[in-house]
Amino acid sequence: MKHSSEPHPHRWKVYAGHAALVVLSMAMLAGCGDNALNPLIEKAPEAAVSGLHGEYPIAGASSQLPAAATWIAGIETSAPDLHISYDPSGSGAGVSTFLQKGVSLAASDVPLSDEQRTRSQQACALGEAFEVPTYLSAIAFAYNLKSAGLNNTSNPVKLTPVTITRIFNGTLKFWDDAEIKAENPEIATKLPHLSITPVWRSDKSGTTETVEKFFHATASSEWPGTPQETWPFDAGQSAKGNAGISSTLQQAEGTIGYIDFSQVNELGAASIITQQASAEKGEKEIVVAPGTAAATKTIAHSRLTTAGEAGSVLVDTDFAIRREGAYPLVLVSYQIACQTYEKDDTAHFALAWLDWVTSPAGQKSASQITGSAPLPTNVRKKVTKSIQAISSLKQASAPHTAASTRTTDLRRL
Structure with missing residues (x-):
C-alpha cells in the first residue's frame, strides 16, 4: 500500500471591510514590514501589466478569496495605479452582479447555466461570456x-x-x-x-x-x-x-x-x-x-469539455479515479469574463488579470500561500486560447490590433 500525504499548507490572512466587501492589498499579505510583499508571493512581470490603471471590482465565489489576495498583491505591486477589490459574495451573487454589469469579472464554483450564458450577451459588448478554471482545491x-x-x-x-x-x-x-x-x-x-x-x-x-x-x-x-x-x-x-x-x-x-x-x-x-x-x-x-x-494530478487526468461559443473550458472531474497519488475530491472554481468588452481598458485588464491568474507564477503564489492546487499544464494550455481572445469592441473590428498583442504571455516569462 502506498499512502501519499502532504503537510498542511501555509495559513493565510485577509481582513473584511465595510459591508463584507473585502478589499485586499499587498500590505495584508506582507511577510515583513507594512509595505513588504510576502516573499512567497510572485510578482507579476511589469511588461505584462504595463499601463493598467483604475479600479476594478471582482465578485463571486468565497472559495477563491484567499487565492485572490495573492493574485491581487502580485499584480498591484507591478501596476501601482491599478486597484482591485474582491467581494466574496458567493458564486450565485457574483454571477448575478456580472450579468447586471456591476463587475467586469466574476468567480463561480459552478459553470454558467445555458440561461445565464444567453443573458450574458446583454452584459458583454459582443457575443457572450465564457468561463475558465482558475482555482483548484482538494x-x-x-x-x-x-x-x-x-x-x-x-x-x-x-x-x-x-x-x-x-x-x-x-x-x-x-x-x-x-x-x-x-x-x-x-x-x-x-x-x-x-x-x-x-x-x-x-x-x-x-x-x-x-x-x-x-x-x-x-x-x-x-x-x-x-x-x-x-x-x-x-x-x-x-x-x-x-x-x-x-x-x-x-x-x-x-x-x-x-x-x-x-x-x-x-x-x-x-x-x-x-x-x-x-x-x-x-x-x-x-x-x-x-x-x-x-x-x-486528478484534474490532469480528467476530461475537459467546452460550452457556448466564446471559448468556455470546463472540467469533468473524474471522481472515481484510481491512480496512485490522485485525490478524487477536488473543487474546480472558475472565473467568468466577456470575450468582448466595450472599453479598451476593461479588455486590457480582463486579459492581463486572467493571464496572470492562470500563469505558472500566479498559480504558484496561490498554492504557496493558501494550499490551493496549481492548474495542470494541459489545462493551462487549453485556457490560454480563450483568454488571449479577449478584446474590446474596437479591437474586435480590427483583428490585427487584438488585445492579445498588448499583453505579454505570462507563461513565457
Missing part, C-alpha cells in the same frame, strides 16, 4: 478525534467512498463501527465508541454540490439523488461556510465535515481508499491523502 473530509490521537498525518483514518457516504447519510453511527474498523486495521483499537456527527453546509454551496457529485459518482446506491448546492439529509448538524464547519469541528470531538484542505489545520483529514486490494483481480490498495499535488 476538499478534505476533516474530523476531530483528538483524544484518540488520530488528528495527525502519520496515522489518519482511511475510508472508502462508500463508507464516507454512509457516514454522511446517517447510516453509520459510531466511529468504532465494524465497517470503519475493517478499513483501518492499523488503528482499529484506537477508534473510540463515540457518536459520529456529520457537519454539512447550511448555505447554498458549490462545495456541497461537488461533494454530492463525488458521492453520486462513487456510491450512487447510498446517494441516489441529483447533486445540488443544498444538503439533502438531516443527520448531524449544519454550519455556514467553510469557516463555520471548521469551527464546529474544532469545538466537538466525533464530528466530521467537508472543508477546503487549506482550513484543516489541527484537525484530522481522512485519506480516501480509491482502490481496495484484490488478489483475484491482482489489484493493490490505493490510499490517497488530500493535498495539492494529489488534486492537480
Whole structure:
C-alpha cells in the first residue's frame, strides 16, 4: 500500500471591510514590514501589466478569496495605479452582479447555466461570456478525534467512498463501527465508541454540490439523488461556510465535515481508499491523502469539455479515479469574463488579470500561500486560447490590433 500525504499548507490572512466587501492589498499579505510583499508571493512581470490603471471590482465565489489576495498583491505591486477589490459574495451573487454589469469579472464554483450564458450577451459588448478554471482545491473530509490521537498525518483514518457516504447519510453511527474498523486495521483499537456527527453546509454551496457529485459518482446506491448546492439529509448538524464547519469541528470531538484542505489545520483529514486490494483481480490498495499535488494530478487526468461559443473550458472531474497519488475530491472554481468588452481598458485588464491568474507564477503564489492546487499544464494550455481572445469592441473590428498583442504571455516569462 502506498499512502501519499502532504503537510498542511501555509495559513493565510485577509481582513473584511465595510459591508463584507473585502478589499485586499499587498500590505495584508506582507511577510515583513507594512509595505513588504510576502516573499512567497510572485510578482507579476511589469511588461505584462504595463499601463493598467483604475479600479476594478471582482465578485463571486468565497472559495477563491484567499487565492485572490495573492493574485491581487502580485499584480498591484507591478501596476501601482491599478486597484482591485474582491467581494466574496458567493458564486450565485457574483454571477448575478456580472450579468447586471456591476463587475467586469466574476468567480463561480459552478459553470454558467445555458440561461445565464444567453443573458450574458446583454452584459458583454459582443457575443457572450465564457468561463475558465482558475482555482483548484482538494476538499478534505476533516474530523476531530483528538483524544484518540488520530488528528495527525502519520496515522489518519482511511475510508472508502462508500463508507464516507454512509457516514454522511446517517447510516453509520459510531466511529468504532465494524465497517470503519475493517478499513483501518492499523488503528482499529484506537477508534473510540463515540457518536459520529456529520457537519454539512447550511448555505447554498458549490462545495456541497461537488461533494454530492463525488458521492453520486462513487456510491450512487447510498446517494441516489441529483447533486445540488443544498444538503439533502438531516443527520448531524449544519454550519455556514467553510469557516463555520471548521469551527464546529474544532469545538466537538466525533464530528466530521467537508472543508477546503487549506482550513484543516489541527484537525484530522481522512485519506480516501480509491482502490481496495484484490488478489483475484491482482489489484493493490490505493490510499490517497488530500493535498495539492494529489488534486492537480486528478484534474490532469480528467476530461475537459467546452460550452457556448466564446471559448468556455470546463472540467469533468473524474471522481472515481484510481491512480496512485490522485485525490478524487477536488473543487474546480472558475472565473467568468466577456470575450468582448466595450472599453479598451476593461479588455486590457480582463486579459492581463486572467493571464496572470492562470500563469505558472500566479498559480504558484496561490498554492504557496493558501494550499490551493496549481492548474495542470494541459489545462493551462487549453485556457490560454480563450483568454488571449479577449478584446474590446474596437479591437474586435480590427483583428490585427487584438488585445492579445498588448499583453505579454505570462507563461513565457
